[in-house]
Amino acid sequence: MFDLIELLFFAYRDFVRDADRLLENYGFGRAHHRVLHFVSRRPGLTIAELLDILKITKQSLNRVLKELLGQGYVEVSMGVNDRRQRLLYPTAKGNDLALEIARLQSRRFSRVLGQLPPGARAGAIDFLLAMVDAGERDKVAAFIATGAPGAAPRTRTKT
Numbered sequence: 001m002f003d004l005i006e007l008l009f010f011a012y013r014d015f016v017r018d019a020d021r022l023l024e025n026y027g028f029g030r031a032h033h034r035v036l037h038f039v040s041r042r043p044g045l046t047i048a049e050l051l052d053i054l055k056i057t058k059q060s061l062n063r064v065l066k067e068l069l070g071q072g073y074v075e076v077s078m079g080v081n082d083r084r085q086r087l088l089y090p091t092a093k094g095n096d097l098a099l100e101i102a103r104l105q106s107r108r109f110s111r112v113l114g115q116l117p118p119g120a121r122a123g124a125i126d127f128l129l130a131m132v133d134a135g136e137r138d139k140v141a142a143f144i145a146t147g148a149p150g151a152a153p154r155t156r157t158k159t
Contacts, residue, residue, distance in 0.1 A: 014108075015105065018104040018108065019101045019104060019105060022101060023101070031056075031060065031064045032068060033101060034054055035061070035064050035065060035068060036073060036098045036101075037101070037102070039074055039088045039089065039098075040090040040094060040095050040098035040099075042147075045088050046086065046087055047061070048085075065088075072091055072093055073091055073094035073097060074088055074090055074091065075089050075090075075091055129141060
């Protein structure tokens with residue numbers, strides 16, 4: 001399986017390279033990208049939900065989140081039903097950056113899928129989902145399904 005292991009490594013390396021270059025201009029890294037991606041795709045995401053998605057420590061998230069908050073890419077508000085809850089929202093600036101990165105990565109997917117036979121996208125989805133640990137697979141599939149495919153990230157509506 002070394003061929004698959006190495007191909008996955010090289011594919012991931014090239015997939016994130018465009019985003020890495022862009023993020024470097026902001027002084028951000030991959031951790032910032034992951035947080036910004038999920039916050040922009042799921043406005044109102046709680047800290048606990050984000051920790052569960054990313055499978056990182058609270059300490060790791062706090063460092064990245066502090067930078068994104070401090071630079072105006074993400075904002076936090078208290079939960080409506082539970083004021084201890086912290087809900088995360090992208091700012092317009094955060095939304096713009098998340099979309100710019102998504103466009104870069106979408107172009108790569110489009111280019112590659114355009115070179116493959118019809119049905120390759122479904123096969124890729126099946127393969128990647130199967131790579132997710134079995135105990136998480138249904139949760140991830142449901143999460144992806146609720147992501148409003150093709151929808152742009154949204155910011156919080158002020159009330």
